[in-house]
Amino acid sequence: MTRAAFQTVVPFEPPGPLQDQAAAERRAIFDEQKKSFLRMVSHELRTPLNAVIGFSEILACELYGPLGSPQYREYAEHILASGHKLLTIVNQVLEIARLEGHAADMGLGPEALDHALEDTLEQLSVDLRETGVSIDIGDDTALPSVMADGRGLRTMLFNLLQNAVTWSPAGGVVTVSASPRAGMIDIVIRDSGPGVDPADIPRLLKPFEQGQCPLTRKANGAGLGLPIVEALSGAMGGGLEIISASGEGLTARLSLPAA
Structure with missing residues (x-):
């Protein structure tokens, strides 16, 4: 058997x-x-x-x-x-x-972009003073509000603006604008830095990845800013898009639900 x-x-x-x-x-x-x-x-x-x-x-x-x-x-x-x-x-x-680890506590509610940007620029005041980079908020009218976690929104703006300031030339200008689109608010941050090859953009959205060669890059850091923004924006029902080309600066488009 x-x-x-x-x-x-x-x-x-x-x-x-x-x-x-x-x-x-x-x-x-x-x-x-x-x-x-x-x-x-x-x-x-x-x-x-x-x-x-x-x-x-x-x-x-x-x-x-x-x-x-x-x-x-x-x-x-x-x-x-x-x-x-x-x-x-x-x-x-x-x-x-x-x-x-899905251990972040989110408290979503209406958040004024004006106030969030003001808080973020205050955090970046030393960097702006040392580099001579200026922030140009394109529209003089009040910026729209978004549905977001207040702390998370400021974290995203800080990381995107710090990245833009870091890679801008001394005395350069970083532009910030916000506009509605299909129930979302697009927050667009553009710098005039060296930009990156479009093929490198997916890599930069992974934790601990950085732009340029590690031996020649001018900025230090853990390479976590953009991945944090992408993860936070996704948790809030939005998203992050990076647009760039070598020698043409970098544009970050952060989309969040309109309040």
């Missing part, structure tokens, strides 16, 4: 309501664990970084008196700049982890 004679065919049974409920409960527990982990990591990384930034700022401005040698002030300024750069990268890494 062959082994086949003893084999029993077990018919496939689709999961029932109890199995579905148990799987949903496990997913909910896992999602909550991811959120707790990210909150813990966020606190443990940001707290010492904020201390480094705060104390180095006090030293750099010699708040309690001169430090002595001018080199000490220069070193404090380097520590301050490095702290800000590291904090930006930490924030980006945590943001992409939240988005890819």
Whole structure:
């Protein structure tokens, strides 16, 4: 007698309501664990970084008196700049982890683009001052409102504008405009930088990818800005389109539902 004679065919049974409920409960527990982990990591990384930034700022401005040698002030300024750069990268890494792990909490509601842009430009004030790049908001009238998460909207605008400022030539101009289209608002940000080959655009939308050769690029960073914008815009019912060509600058079109 062959082994086949003893084999029993077990018919496939689709999961029932109890199995579905148990799987949903496990997913909910896992999602909550991811959120707790990210909150813990966020606190443990940001707290010492904020201390480094705060104390180095006090030293750099010699708040309690001169430090002595001018080199000490220069070193404090380097520590301050490095702290800000590291904090930006930490924030980006945590943001992409939240988005890819579906652990980001979104509170969608009407958001005024005017106010969001004003907040973003204030964050970029140091970069704008150091590079001499100016921001030209094309329409003098009030910009439209969008349906978005307030924090997420400012994160997207910051990443797109910082990218545009970084790649613009010294004294260049970055233009910003917003217009309605089929129930959406298109926020268009254009720079006058070197641009990228269209074939490279899909690569730049992947985490930790960067423009230009790593040995020759002028900007440092983790390559997370554009992927964060794409993920956030998708989570809000919108999208991101990048248009560019070598030597012709880069245009980012962020589309979000109209409020």
